[in-house]
Amino acid sequence: MMARGYASRKGPKSRKSVIKNSLIELFEGDYFNEWRTSAEIADEVTKSLSKHWGGVSSHVIGSIMVRHLKTHNIIRKYKFGVSGAVRYISQEGFDAL
Numbered sequence: 001m002m003a004r005g006y007a008s009r010k011g012p013k014s015r016k017s018v019i020k021n022s023l024i025e026l027f028e029g030d031y032f033n034e035w036r037t038s039a040e041i042a043d044e045v046t047k048s049l050s051k052h053w054g055g056v057s058s059h060v061i062g063s064i065m066v067r068h069l070k071t072h073n074i075i076r077k078y079k080f081g082v083s084g085a086v087r088y089i090s091q092e093g094f095d096a097l
Helices: 015-028 038-046 058-068 091-096
Strands: 074-078 086-090
Touching: 015 038, 015 058, 038 058, 038 086, 058 074, 074 091, 086 091
Parallel strands: none
Antiparallel strands: 074 086
16 A cells, blocks of 8 residues: 555545645746735635635635745735735845835
């Protein structure tokens, strides 16, 4: 019996891996060249999910983004106030501002 998670596993990808892969595509593209909130990122990631799965919340995006901030040169900024939204931008987008 093979260990879980190997490439020979049959069937569709798990929800977690689909979310991670779509976030990596956003990191590699030009999506983070301007400030984005967690809710905007969650809406964009939800578009890549199957209709049978529920949408991704901004809390899930926040917990995943924390793990990838340094590896993908993403800057995080807290917006204090009523919404308390967290905004993200790439280093290249920040330098262009």
